[in-house]
Amino acid sequence: MSPKRIIIDTDPGVDDAFTFLLALASPEIQLEALTTTQGNVTLEKATRNALSVLELGHASQIPVVAGSMYPLVQPLRASADVHGTSGIGNSRLPEPAAKPLPQHAVDYLIERVLAEPGELSIFPIGPLSNIAMAIRKEPRFTAAVKELVIMGGAISENGNVTPLAEFNIFVDPHAAHIVFHAGIPITLIPLDVTHKTLLKQEHVDRLMKIDSPISRFIKDAVEVYFKFSYERGFTGCALHDPLTLATVIAPELLTLKEYYVDVDYSTGVAMGKTFADIFNVTKKPVNMKVAMDVRGDDFIELFVRRMETLARSITG
């Protein structure tokens, strides 16, 4: 079977960076581009980080395209507490040699998707500003995208930025509303499953047995994230974004349910809350598949093994 062709739309971000590395380490996936957006960090840092991580993974041939600097309607919000001020914990990657493409990410996504209708899957793992703008700017985009696999939302799980809302959706709830209702086939990977997918110190120790910049990067990247996670009562850090790739490399680990899903953008206490009509009380048609359960430890084991393989191939 030929590998799945994907573009990751991202705001790197510790777990974003791990997603790129996992994609590069997975023969089932052909990573064709990274498009960047504000979110975990500013657009400028996100773009720099994307380029740096690709260089770390010896994949600087993969294009990086910068996108939205601001959420659509809400004010800008970047989360240094989780991801560190650089965006990837305490890691110190060198300034990237490569530059982003001169195009805007919204136009790049439109161009790539329309050039090969039905071929490209997009994995948005940050706020959905770029995807929403592409949908509104080019209505034909919707029918030409193969699918979206989105990290976002908290369905039956508590929020991680307000009591109810998950970060990516909270940052740009209007964009999420546009994307959820566009009619594109969607798989949602919410906190309900990512909070069961915890990378622990023992995994990092295991990776550190391989002398590679990949292991050292992972160790440095997760330090801040571990501290943050322990404070919240977790025994490790949730690999939110990499879990999107489970839909390709280990779909059997996920339990997917079909629901009508919406997001509150009405500016009350539930602003940015993603909810599913689990009992179909609204009688609205299903608009996505939602991962409601996961064999989290199995996914972490798969992640660590792939990182070990990547680390062995990139030494020095």
Added chain:
Amino acid sequence: MNPKRILIDTDPGIDDSLAILLALASPELSLEGISVVHGNCSLEQATTNGLSVLELAHATHIPLAKGCELPLVQPSLLAPETHGNTGLGYAKLPEPRIKPTPQHGSDFLIEKILSNPGEMTLVAIGPLTNIALAIRKEPRIVGALKELIIMGGAIRYEGNTTALAEFNTYVDPHAAHIVYHAGIPTTLVPLDVTYQCVLTSQDVERLQKLDSPIPDFVKDTTDFYMEFHDAYQGMKGCVINDPLALALTFAPELCEYQTLPVDVDISGGVSLGKTFADFYNYEKKPANMRVALGVRPRDFIELFLGRMEKLARSVRG
């Protein structure tokens, strides 16, 4: 003095078409392009109408770009009861021969504004979707745009779409929110002033003395509009909102202004799309625009009629 360089973002639309004609008839202005948006009618129809109006006025050299066909977040809302099924009332213009430029309306605005920093005045007379998208896609236009004049909102006036909200703002309140808070020098032309400016059937008759397709178009398009105002609002004549906004580019003295903090409700309740000003500065927010709150209506209508007569003399059948 060099003419003022303007761009119009529009959803033609009866009064939008009259605003385009007013721009073409005004030597104080150089109309450098039009971007089209959904609103009074569909994007397709609005584009056809924009091109047809340019042909009617022998102004086919002016570029016109198609923009957004849907509001950012809200569902589509068009106004056939106000503007008729074609968007131009009873007017029947021939199918245009010219085509829109291939660029997207938002990109057209970005390019025009960035390549002429500090030069361009943008007159926004439809829902603000194209402009909001342009601001988010290319934040540098905020500093490069000379001035933005928006027809929209109802400050101390009743709404014309809900009890509280004016049409352009109600159709895409999220876009309005983006534009209002972007930091562009902005003048708002709300219903408070536009509803004082009533074009009467006598005014339209006066134009009919000239033998030109221009007065015929004005009559056919406003006949429908006057029927709407009569049926829905119990008014004789019709309110020409958009031409007033356009006229303020070169005749700002037609209105009186206050500089105020202005916002729009996007919280999803009964006042969704309501534009409001903090007159007493309760919220201690800085003023973000100049709002037209007084107008000399008859001076404006006379100006409009004079310009239409001039255009009619130059455009013969």
